[in-house]
Amino acid sequence: MSQPTQTPQHPGVIPRPPFIEPGHTFETVTDQIGAIVLDQGVRRGWLIGFAIAFSLLMLLMVALTNLVATGIGIWGINIPVAWGFDIVNFVWWIGIGHAGTLISAILLLLRQQWRTSINRFAEAMTLFAVACAGIFPVAHLGRPWLAYWLFPYPNAMAMWPNFRSPLVWDVFAVSTYATVSFMFWFVGLIPDLATLRDRSPSRVGRFVYGMLAMGWRGSALHWHRYETAYLLLAGLSTPLVVSVHTIVSYDFAVSLIPGWHTTIFPPYFVAGAIYAGFAMVLTLAIPLRWYYDLEDFITMRHLDNMARVMLATGLVVAYGYMMEAFCAWYSASTYEEFMMTNRFFGPYNKLYWALIFCNVVAPQLMWFKKFRLSLGWLFLMSIIVSIGMWLERYIIIVVSLHRDFLPSSWGMYTGSIWDWATFLGTIGLFSSLLFLFIRFLPMISIFEMRTMVPEAKVEGEHGGGGH
Amino acid sequence: MPQVFHRSTNTIARVSIFGALIVVAAAGYGLDLVNRSSYVTGAGLALEQPVPFSHRHHAGELGIDCRYCHTGVETGAKAGIPPTQTCMNCHKQIWADSPTLEPVRASLRTDASIPWVKVHDLPDFVYFNHSIHVAKGVGCETCHGRIDRMNLTWQQNSLQMEWCLECHRNPERYVRPKEEVFTMGWQPPGGDQLALGRELLKANDVQPKTDCDTCHR
Numbered sequence: 001m002s003q004p005t006q007t008p009q010h011p012g013v014i015p016r017p018p019f020i021e022p023g024h025t026f027e028t029v030t031d032q033i034g035a036i037v038l039d040q041g042v043r044r045g046w047l048i049g050f051a052i053a054f055s056l057l058m059l060l061m062v063a064l065t066n067l068v069a070t071g072i073g074i075w076g077i078n079i080p081v082a083w084g085f086d087i088v089n090f091v092w093w094i095g096i097g098h099a100g101t102l103i104s105a106i107l108l109l110l111r112q113q114w115r116t117s118i119n120r121f122a123e124a125m126t127l128f129a130v131a132c133a134g135i136f137p138v139a140h141l142g143r144p145w146l147a148y149w150l151f152p153y154p155n156a157m158a159m160w161p162n163f164r165s166p167l168v169w170d171v172f173a174v175s176t177y178a179t180v181s182f183m184f185w186f187v188g189l190i191p192d193l194a195t196l197r198d199r200s201p202s203r204v205g206r207f208v209y210g211m212l213a214m215g216w217r218g219s220a221l222h223w224h225r226y227e228t229a230y231l232l233l234a235g236l237s238t239p240l241v242v243s244v245h246t247i248v249s250y251d252f253a254v255s256l257i258p259g260w261h262t263t264i265f266p267p268y269f270v271a272g273a274i275y276a277g278f279a280m281v282l283t284l285a286i287p288l289r290w291y292y293d294l295e296d297f298i299t300m301r302h303l304d305n306m307a308r309v310m311l312a313t314g315l316v317v318a319y320g321y322m323m324e325a326f327c328a329w330y331s332a333s334t335y336e337e338f339m340m341t342n343r344f345f346g347p348y349n350k351l352y353w354a355l356i357f358c359n360v361v362a363p364q365l366m367w368f369k370k371f372r373l374s375l376g377w378l379f380l381m382s383i384i385v386s387i388g389m390w391l392e393r394y395i396i397i398v399v400s401l402h403r404d405f406l407p408s409s410w411g412m413y414t415g416s417i418w419d420w421a422t423f424l425g426t427i428g429l430f431s432s433l434l435f436l437f438i439r440f441l442p443m444i445s446i447f448e449m450r451t452m453v454p455e456a457k458v459e460g461e462h463g464g465g466g467h
Numbered sequence: 468m469p470q471v472f473h474r475s476t477n478t479i480a481r482v483s484i485f486g487a488l489i490v491v492a493a494a495g496y497g498l499d500l501v502n503r504s505s506y507v508t509g510a511g512l513a514l515e516q517p518v519p520f521s522h523r524h525h526a527g528e529l530g531i532d533c534r535y536c537h538t539g540v541e542t543g544a545k546a547g548i549p550p551t552q553t554c555m556n557c558h559k560q561i562w563a564d565s566p567t568l569e570p571v572r573a574s575l576r577t578d579a580s581i582p583w584v585k586v587h588d589l590p591d592f593v594y595f596n597h598s599i600h601v602a603k604g605v606g607c608e609t610c611h612g613r614i615d616r617m618n619l620t621w622q623q624n625s626l627q628m629e630w631c632l633e634c635h636r637n638p639e640r641y642v643r644p645k646e647e648v649f650t651m652g653w654q655p656p657g658g659d660q661l662a663l664g665r666e667l668l669k670a671n672d673v674q675p676k677t678d679c680d681t682c683h684r
Contacts, residue, residue, distance in 0.1 A: 153495075156502055158629035197471065210471040214480065 019114050020452045021296035029297075029449045033442050034199055036292055042439070045291055050435040056428020063421040064139060072142045074418040080404040081413035086140035088393040089423050091248055092276070093133035093430075094174065095269075095389060098241060099277025100126025101181055104188070105237035108230075114305055116448045117297045121288070121437070122281050123185040128433040129280070130178045132426040137170070139422070166250035173247040177240050184233045190216050191226065191447045245273040252396065258339035259400030262327060268320030272389060275313035275359075278306050279385035284434070286379045288443065297444050304372050310385065311366035317392075318360040339400060347412065348399045351391055358388025508627060513619035514584045517570045520620070526651070527615030533607055533649050540607075544596040548583055551575050586620050587611075594684045603673045604642040605634070608651055615651040631682070635675040639664030642673055 020029075066074055077084040100122040107115035138147045150171045152160050161168045194216035197209035216222060249269035252260035282303065289298040328340035343352045362384050365371040372378065398413050415423075437443065450456060505511045525531050534540060539547035551574040562568055574581045589595055600610075607614065612623030624630050634641045642664050647653045655663045667673065 154499065156625070156627040156629050158632045206471045215472075215477060 019117065019299060019301060020449065021299060022454075024296060024453045025455055026450050026453060029453060030195060030199075030446050032293075033297070033444050033446045033449065034195060036438070037196060037440060037442055038199055038201065038205070046435060046439060050432065050439075053428050053431035053435055056424055057432045058428070059421055060135075060425025060429055063418055063425050064135070066418060067139055067422070068144065072140065074416060075140075076414050076416040076419055077140075078411065078413075080409050080411050081398055081401045083140075083397050083401060084413055085415045085419035085423055086136045087251075088390065088397055089426065090133050090136035091269075091393045091397075092390050093129045093136070093426065094248055095245060095273035095276040095393075096280045096386075097126040097129035097133060097177070097181075097277065098245060098270070098273035099281050100124070100129075101177075101184070101237045101241045102274055102277065103281070104184055105234040106241060108234045109238060113452065114302055116452055117299075117302055117444055118281060118285060118306075119448075120185075120188065120441075120445045121284065121434075121443045122277075123181065123188065124434065124437045124441075124443070125280060125284060126181050126277075127178070127185060128430045128437075130174065130181065131433065132430050134174065134178065135426060135429075136422075137174075166247060166254045169247045170251060173240075173244045177244045180233065180237050180240055184230075184237055187226070187229055187233060188445060189441065190214060191218065192442045192445060194218065195446055196442065241274075242270055245269045257400050258328075258333070258335040259324075259343075259396060262324065264320055264323050264327070268317065268323075271313045271316035271320065272392060275310060275317055276386060276389040278310045278313065279382040279389070282306050282310070282378055282382035283386065286375055286382075288438070290375075292438075292443075294444065297449060300373055303375075303378055304369075307366045307372040307378060307381070310381070311363060314359060314363040314366070314385070321356065321360065335405065338403070342403055343395060343399055346399065346403070348395065348402075352395055352399070355388055355391040355395055358384045359392060362388075503625065503627070508622075508625040509588075510622050510625045513617070513621040514586055516584055516619070517582055518568065519618075521618045522614045522620055523616055523618050540597045541601050542598050544594075544598070546597045551581060586622050587626065589626060593682050595682065601648055602645070603638075603671055603675075604645050604648060604667055606643050606648050606650065606653060608653065609634075609641050609643075613651060632677060635677050635681075638673050638675050639668055642667045642671070645671065 075084060075086065077086070100119075103115050103122045104119045107119075138144050141147055149155075150161055150168065152163075161171075190213055193209050193213040197206055197213050200206045200209055246266040246269065249265035253262060253265040255261060285298055285303065285306075289295050325340055328336040331337075343349065363381060365377065366381065371381070402413055403410050501507060525536075526533065533546075536549040536553055537546035538549070539545050551571060554568075554571050555575055558568055558571060570581055573579075610624060614620070614623075639661055643650075643653055643655070644667065657663075
């Protein structure tokens with residue numbers, strides 16, 4: 001458990017690199033992470049980044065306004081491809097959202113200390129990704145103002161939603177996930193919000209952070225309750241990591257469309273989600289640690305670990321692709337076989353091979369330490385995987401739909417300019433929220449990082465409380 | 468450093484937890500009340516018409532049969548608004564000079580319809596047919612209320628889907644013998660509607676559908 005950080009305790013055992021660089025004390029940790037919020041003010045790079053993100057967010061506003069004003073016809077979807085960018089993007093975003101909860105809940109329960117440096121912003125990323133994901137199913141309803149019909153409530157129609165439909169399970173899965181993730185994130189923030197309250201130079205800062213800290217004084221009783229609550233929430237979140245994307249996969253697997261109707265979908269979707277999520281954490285962590293000089297906290301060992309998780313989940317996903325092809329052949333069903341040959345050689349085959357390159361071929365570089373420890377390669381790899389995961393959903397949805405059972409119902413699909421505008425817009429929403437988060441909240445958990453410094457270990461070894 | 472918040476905010480914070488629950492519950496309940504109110508459904512509101520036609524007088528006091536004016540009710544989807552000629556059958560003799568009836572006479576002169584205001588306006592996405600309901604023993608009164616007591620005509624029921632489904636799911640509570648369809652104020656003999664209703668369902672082969680496409684075609 002306790003990592004010797006400076007001197008190996010067992011002679012002859014080479015210590016693994018620490019999760020926090022040497023030389024840090026309680027004070028320096030608090031100062032360095034708190035300063036990003038309290039002292040640095042608005043920095044030029046942040047402002048430029050936020051401006052770009054905010055412009056894209058405005059693009060989202062335009063795209064959604066046009067959607068509501070004009071109707072769903074501005075998108076490229078039509079029969080037979082009635083699900084296009086909307087559902088592709090929904091699944092993509094919700095998948096990205098999975099890393100946060102995995103890191104915070106499962107790695108917490110497994111006592112993986114390295115989660116400490118990345119859990120806060122990974123959780124924030126999760127929330128923002130889920131916010132982006134939530135836009136699409138609502139927007140694609142055609143009459144989005146009636147979205148509340150999805151919830152079972154006593155209504156003047158004397159109707160319930162169809163509980164046999166996975167689309168309704170989805171509503172509960174995603175809204176539960178959003179709620180629990182938010183609670184988990186917020187509860188984790190409380191001690192840090194109190195730190196910010198106590199250190200904030202401005203009255204407004206003290207008031208707002210004080211409000212959010214909900215009267216945290218750091219007493220032993222507070223800590224006791226806090227730890228219980230946090231563990232309970234971790235326990236609640238853990239099944240959600242698996243359940244949400246399982247249910248998203250049911251949206252497809254429960255139907256009868258070739259390419260959707262397969263039992264491998266739940267595990268393969270969950271692995272894909274964690275794959276995409278870790279790719280996104282890397283995409284964010286690499287520039288952040290560079291711009292805010294956080295190399296001491298988000299060390300190469302963290303990046304290395306994340307690359308390994310990516311490799312492992314990537315292999316599960318590759319197995320999924322293999323099984324899809326195998327089952328199509330083994331099923332001896334004409335439609336399944338046609339679906340697979342259509343993926344390989346049909347009109348969208350370039351996208352399929354691009355997907356195989358992005359998700360299966362390229363990530364094999366992660367086997368080599370040289371690539372795992374190179375920031376440039378890691379960053380590139382994380383982008384490639386994100387693209388690959390987007391292509392995967394595009395292939396699953398569009399290629400399965402565009403060849404209906406009857407050739408008379410065949411069609412082709414391309415996203416319209418408004419599809420792209422909405423997609424880019426959600427990227428704007430995601431990054432705008434992230435920029436605001438970085439500016440106003442500590443992106444690394446201060447109090448948890450403090451438990452990582454050597455001082456805390458010494459205290460712990462002498463039988464102290466550890467905090 | 469002085470405390471940012473006064474001691475009393477602790478209490479406010481605790482109260483707000485329950486306060487939020489109450490606000491959310493009250494808002495939900497309030498929305499539900501509004502949704503079922505006549506502000507939304509239009510039920511119970513007598514609309515102003517070009518001529519203040521009284522069903523109470525014509526159907527109640529004079530006892531004119533519903534079908535005298537609403538001729539389509541047994542055979543068509545719509546019961547129908549009578550043509551001006553139907554009014555004039557009587558009113559060329561009775562109240563022939565009444566200023567109140569001038570719009571009716573004007574309609575006859577110019578051959579333009581009287582611009583009656585529709586009282587029962589079903590949404591366009593609902594298919595409704597009067598004839599099947601009349602044929603299976605749903606009384607006029609069951610949906611339209613005691614029209615023979617209305618001076619100005621109003622919509623008696625909400626016309627919301629739950630109202631339609633209440634009868635489609637439990638028709639035995641509402642059907643009556645076919646010969647009583649046009650009777651106002653009919654009561655089941657002996658007062659046992661359910662027993663009679665069940666018999667009538669068998670006798671008249673009443674099988675109301677609750678499939679989506681029964682009404683949303």
